[in-house]
Amino acid sequence: MTDLPQTPSLFERLGGIFGIAHFLDILGDRLYENDTLNQNPAVLRLHNEKGRPGFKFTLMAWMIQETGGPKVYPGADMRTAHANMTVSDYEYDVVLIELAAVLTNCGVPQQEHKDLITLLEGFRDDIRAGSAASA
Incomplete structure (x- = not known):
């Protein structure tokens, strides 16, 4: 029996911890300072308090x-973590637009860029779960 080569995970294709830390350091600043996102009182409160x-x-x-990658996230699942944040589809799109700009500027290859956006789209409903007021 021949061992088939394993397809590298998205984590590996993004450069592992250092590659992900590089673009998320930039993205974190952009999200933190985004005027549209900070119009959401829950987002602004999170930024100011945490x-x-x-x-x-x-x-x-x-x-x-x-x-x-490694199981290192210490927080709640996305539905619980965002339950009281009233994140709108528009705000979620703003996050994805910021991410797309950062990935492009950091030279992340197109396939990994697409795969990461697809992954995050899969969390949209959970993140918006507590957002009935913003619908």
């Missing part, structure tokens, strides 16, 4: 884990 370093850490830990 601070940028913790926000970036949880974002990176979650992304590392969800792309097939």
Whole structure:
């Protein structure tokens, strides 16, 4: 029996911890400073109360884990973590647009770019779960 080569995980294709940390460091700053996102009172409160370093850490830990890397995310599942944030589809799209710009600027290959956006689209409903007021 011949062992078939394993397809590298998205985590590996994004450059592992260091590759993901590189583009998420930039994305974290862009999301933290985004005027559209900060119009959401729950987002602004999170930013003001929790601070940028913790926000970036949880974002990176979650992304590392969800792309097939080590299980390092210490937070709640996305539905629970965003239950009271009233994230609209428009705000979610703003996050994806910011991510797309960062991935492009960081030279992330098109296939990994597409695969990461597809992965995040799969979490849209969970992240919006508590968002009935913004629908």
